[in-house]
Every structure is written in structure tokens, then in C-alpha cells.
Amino acid sequence: MPPQNETKRHRILDAARQVCSQNGYEAARMDDIAHVAGVSKGTLYNFFESKESLLIATVLATHEDFVVVLPAVSDPNLDPRLRLEALVDSLADGFDGITQHIVLSHLTWSAVLTSPSGRQQLLATLRSIYSGYEQQLQSILQAGIESGVLRPDIDIPVVIANWIAIYDGLLYRAGFEEDDPSPAYTAAGVRRSLTWLTEQLLVADSTHPKVELEEETVRP
Amino acid sequence: MPPQNETKRHRILDAARQVCSQNGYEAARMDDIAHVAGVSKGTLYNFFESKESLLIATVLATHEDFVVVLPAVSDPNLDPRLRLEALVDSLADGFDGITQHIVLSHLTWSAVLTSPSGRQQLLATLRSIYSGYEQQLQSILQAGIESGVLRPDIDIPVVIANWIAIYDGLLYRAGFEEDDPSPAYTAAGVRRSLTWLTEQLLVADSTHPKVELEEETVRP
């Protein structure tokens, strides 16, 4: 497939994402997508078999776009606390496109409900994305416990589940608070929530040390 | 409005919920809803202005059905730890109708995206439901701190946000794990996750007491 085509395919996927974001999948008309992509309706069908398959491709591509991993997160030589911080940063920074996330979720469910084949494809992709996050967390927590930075009695599966649930939950909720978001459902809120979770994991030198600042001052 | 009509209205709303659950709002046909409700298509329009307004009414009614409050949770005279436990129980027990929750969420977004007027109504309802949970948590946490059962340095807004986010996040995720759910995304998982959260809030008599059993027996 020549690069020209790849570009055009991207244009179509972007257009589809954009148009679907307005009013959802069903309300998106192929005419509109073609118009936004700057191609004709027929060209849409040269790249995608049907509206449904265009939707699925759009959802898959969008999910992949949202997956960002900082090198710092996966570097096993770094202090686990720094790696957790980096992960928090990464997640908080990605929290900006809230609406897109929510619409994406809606589109995903449209696809899952509409297309039996799309369902398998999408669920597999989602599990793979989640699995990536879980493995990263697992590796950091394990390293943290072994290095004595994190409490040895941590119930790793529960902490992982909660970490991800907090992120998803805030994202989900943010969708409904879009018009006038409370501070909890913003990038800053994500940072605060996950930082709080991180604090619960640290070994209690003093009763409850703050991760962020004290670590520098403690070492004289 | 005679009870006969109220019954029929209910039948229609139930039918709408049921039909929408299959393939989403757009795929639900008024014919099908009428058929399932056991009325004619015309009757649908005697009760609801349009398909859109039927959707909104359905979503609102369903949301209200999901709101359950245990007396134990709101009783200010009980031990705050017991009240938190009761809340965990209530939430975990309600986790069974996962699919319905997810579909409800999808329908809600269909409505929000479809209807500019419905948007306000729905968001207001959702905020009010969330607000109820938040106030309950607030009251419990406050009472817990004042009574010395919970740690005095708790950042109440963050804990509330996380509590709700964990629940929503697990619910959200469970939707994608429906086919073969991992233990984290079941009623038991909810119980474990929220219990873990609760444990982080307790005053540390011993290093990390388990809430459930030790509290009654430890104090002589």
C-alpha cells in the first residue's frame, strides 16, 4: 500500500473520529465523513467494507493513539517511586482529551453491540491495552517491594485493580462533568487521586510521609 | 392519571429498556418496543412525544431504579466502620447487574449526544445521584474522624473521589470483561477493592489492622 493511500486512510479515520464525536456513531453519515475527509463517498468504500467496519477501525485506531508510555515508567533501574510518579504524570497528562475518551467509550460500545465480529476484535484490543498497564504496574510494585521502598504487605492485584479503576472511574465521571468539571475530574484531580494511592503504598518511615517533597530532604 | 395508565407507562419503559439493551438505542425500533410492551405503536406516542423522549425517560427511570440506600449506611449513631462496611456491602451487592449498568451508561450517552435538551436533564439527574453518594461518604468520614476511628489527616475530597471512582472504574471495566470476568471485576472484587480503601483510612492501632474481624474482638 503506497504512502499516499496510507495518508488517505488516516484522513478517513480522522474524519470518522471527528464526525462520530459530534453525535455518536449512528448519527454519523457516510456523506459527512467523506466530506470531512475530503474524499468522495465511493472512496470510503474503497478503504472500508462498510460503515460498520469503518467504525471498528476508527475505534481501534483511536484506542491505539491513546496508549502512551513514558520510557521512565518502564526503566527498571529507576527508583520505583519515581517510576510511579512518571506513570501518574503520563496518565494525568493524557487526561485532557476527556470528551474524546468518553465518546470513544460510547463508540466502542456501539461497535460491540452492533457487530459480533467487531466485538471480539475490540475486546481483544482493550484487554491487550489493559494488560500492558497491569504488567507495568506489576513490575514497578514488585521492584518497589523488593527494594524496600514499598510496604511488603501490599496486596498487589488489589492495588493494580484499584489504580486502574480510579483512572477509569475518574475518566468516566469526567464525561458527565464536562460542562463544569469539579477539580476532582481534571488532570490535576487524576494526579491527586493516584498520588494518594501511591502514598498508601510507601513504607512508613515517619507515620505518613509525603512522597513528593520529603524524599529529597530526608537524605542529608 | 389512573393506575391503568401508570401501569402501561411502566410496561412501555420496561419494554424500551429491554429492547434498547439488546443492540443500543439506535437499533431499537418503536415497533419492537410496542410489541414487547404489548401495546400498539400509536399508544407509544400517547405516552411519549418521540423516540428520543422515550429514551430519556427510560434512562432516567433506570437510573432511579439503581439507586439503593441502606438504612444502616445513613444511620449517624452507628460505628462509622460499620457504616462503611454497609456501604461496601450495598455497592457490592448491586454489582450483579453489570451488563445493565454498562448498557445504561451507553444509553445515557446516546441520550446525551442525541438530545440537547435531554442532556441537561440527564446530567442533572446523574449529578444528583452522585451527590447523594458523596454526601453519605462525607458524613461517614467526618463522623469517623471525629470519633477517632479514622485517621485525622484524611483528605476527605480525595478519598470520596477515589471511592466513587473505584466503583465506577470497576463497573466500567467489568463491561469489557463480561465474557470471562477476572475476579477483580465481580461483586467480590468490588468488596475487596473498597475494603482495601477503607483499611487505608483506619487509625493505625497496630500496624495495619484488618477491619472486619479485629475491630470487635481487639478492644476489651
Next chain:
Amino acid sequence: MPPQNETKRHRILDAARQVCSQNGYEAARMDDIAHVAGVSKGTLYNFFESKESLLIATVLATHEDFVVVLPAVSDPNLDPRLRLEALVDSLADGFDGITQHIVLSHLTWSAVLTSPSGRQQLLATLRSIYSGYEQQLQSILQAGIESGVLRPDIDIPVVIANWIAIYDGLLYRAGFEEDDPSPAYTAAGVRRSLTWLTEQLLVADSTHPKVELEEETVRP
């Protein structure tokens, strides 16, 4: 099905026949058929599943319309020569709607080629119609031989096949001569051709008696 509906169904079938006759099945638009039938497009689909099934129903109905049997043909008490004459008359008289026959044939093949299920239905109907003619001829010829009016050495299957083939062949050919038909491909031509065939079957009293007039005068 109330009579009102039956009427409307007929109107639709007539409209379909009419519109298809102009330019064939593929060129016929559902919009046009609806317009000609005086109903809306949606109503078409209340009566027929698809354009294809409307076509098949149209072809079947038209075939049935063309089947005409005179009582005289099947009356076993009549002189077989009279019965053959009556059959010739019936076939010749039905030769008027030539164009319709040809277009019908074309439509039939459209249906046979297009729809695997329609194929079976149509071929079965055609066989049944042909079978009716064949049985009638068989009965007349048999009676004719037994009564000594027809030659005893007639090869009945061959004569039947030829009788029907002559009719079909003239019909087929007439379609291509429509603009300026030679006398052979008109009702009169059919009469002449089949009469000739009949003459070959008669017992040779004199060398080759004419069936039509002489039969009355021969019996003194």
C-alpha cells in the same frame, strides 16, 4: 387478509408488471412501481419483502393470468376434432398480448438468474402450466385415436412436444417481429400453423381433408 389489501396487492402487481414491461426488471425502479400503483414506497415493502420477491410474485401472477382453458377443450364428450379446434382457438386468441409474453419471458429469466429460491418456484410453476397443456392434449389425442377420428399410428409424445413447441416458437419469434410482424407471427399465423399440425393427425378419408368445413359435409 382483508379484501382491501387484496385489491392493493393486485394494484401493486399490476403496476410492477406494467413498469417492468417498459425496460425490464432491472430498470424498473421501486419508486416508479409505487407511483404507478398509487401507493408509497413503504407500502410496497409492507406487501413484498424486496424488489426481488415482488418480481417473482409478478411473474407468477402473470403466468397464471395467461392460463386460459376453454370448457370445450376439456369436455370428453365432444368430437376430438372440435376439441382440438377449440384449443387452437384458445391459443390463437391468447396470442394478442405478444409483447407481454415476451417481456414476461424476459422477466422470468431475470428472476431465474437472480434468485436461487425464485428459480425453483418459477420453474415449478412453469412445469405445472405446461403439464396442464400436455395432459389436455394427451387426453384429446387418445380420445381421437380411440374414436377413429385420428390416425392410430400417431406418436403422441412427439405430437404433443411439437404442438407446444410450435406455439412457444411462434410466440418467441413474434417478439422479434413486433415492429412489422409477418403474417406467420400473428394470431392468424398461430391458427394456421396449429391447424396444419391438426390436419396431419386426421385419418385420411380422402387424401387430405380440411378439418374445418368438410367435417360437417362429410357425414351424410
Next chain:
Amino acid sequence: MPPQNETKRHRILDAARQVCSQNGYEAARMDDIAHVAGVSKGTLYNFFESKESLLIATVLATHEDFVVVLPAVSDPNLDPRLRLEALVDSLADGFDGITQHIVLSHLTWSAVLTSPSGRQQLLATLRSIYSGYEQQLQSILQAGIESGVLRPDIDIPVVIANWIAIYDGLLYRAGFEEDDPSPAYTAAGVRRSLTWLTEQLLVADSTHPKVELEEETVRP
């Protein structure tokens, strides 16, 4: 026009015939024809103005392919009975490609119905083909009567019309019996039917002589 082009034109016509045979003219896509012909879609338009003109050219070419004349049939020095036999043989032998004949007929009507201009061209071609057969028969019958082999009272136009009608009618009918043809609608059936017709034309030496074998042996 270099032979290369002529070859390519042939390939296209063959491909068109083949593709049209599957599902009729309307269902044949230019893409498919190009693919089967092994050329690009653009090339199709270098050889034919439009799909319609390609259809007409295809039908004309196919009709010409079907026209076969045996030298024996037209040789005026042969015994007219032998010439009739030869014609029967020729027609019966050509009866094998039944399906093709039927599809050809269907295509012809597609063309006639579709293209007002093609209509004249096609009908002219058909008349010319038929005319050739008619003249051959005319010449044979005339010779037969003059030489005393055939009955002097033959109504030549009627016999010609019937001869051709029998052939066309059997062909037409065979199309509908394709799945499970009765013996009447096969090459053998054609032979039997036309032989029967021939027998009716012979001068009655004995009451009803068989053409094939007896003619040579009976006369001492």
C-alpha cells in the same frame, strides 16, 4: 487494426459473454468483465463506448457464432430428403449449448429493451439470421416438390414457419427444463420432432413410410 488489438477485442467479448451468462447483463459488472478479460477497466472503454454498446457487440458476436451451415444443406444437387436430414442433423447437433442459447436470448432482450439504437441493429441481425434459414428451407422444399419427393400440396410458408417454430420452441422450453430435461428437450428430441415434421411432407408411396431407412431399400 493490428492482430493484437483484434485478439484483445475478442478476449473482451468472450469475457463479457461469460460474465453475462452468470447472472444476466445488469448483474455483470465492468470490473468483472475487465478482470476476466485480463485487462483494465479503462481498456474496456478504449474498445467500447459504454457497457451498453459492449453488450450489443457481445450479443451480435454470439449470434454469429451460433450460425452454422452445412454444405450438404445448401447443395442443390443432393436429394432434398438428404438435405432435410442434414439440416435436422445440423440443428440437433447445435442444440447442446442450450443454456448459452437461452442466456443469449435473455441478453438479446436486455439489449433490445435497454438500447433504442441497439434495438434496430439487433432485430436486423436476427431477421437476417432467420431469413437465411428460411431461404434454405424454401429452396429445399421447392426442389423436393419439383422432384416429386415431397407432396405437391405442401403449404410452404406454413411448413417453414412450423419448422423454425419447433426448433425455437424446443430450445425455449429446454431452458426451463435444464435441471432435469425430459427427452423431448434434448438433441435427440429435436431430431425426433423435426424428423416427424419431415415425414409429413413426403409423398405417400405406402401409407406412411419412414424417411430414414425405408426410402433407400423400399424401391427396387
Next chain:
DNA sequence: AATGAATGAGACTTCATTCAT
């Protein structure tokens, strides 16, 4: 108040034809 046949706007999709390469 209830019914459901009729309506027709609007969506998806196909495919003959064009034209830049």
C-alpha cells in the same frame, strides 16, 4: 384512547465512467 397501515425522508451502498499517471 387505541390501533396499525401508510407515508416518505433519508441512509447506506453500488458501479459505470472518467482521467491523471
Next chain:
DNA sequence: TATGAATGAAGTCTCATTCAT
């Protein structure tokens, strides 16, 4: 001259909504 990606007109079919009964 050959190619095949792009085009967009046109057709089928769906389904929310209406309204006569």
C-alpha cells in the same frame, strides 16, 4: 495505449411518525 483510484448519481430499503378508523 493502459491502468485503476476516484467519483457521485441513483437505487434499495428502513423506520419514526401520522391519522383515519
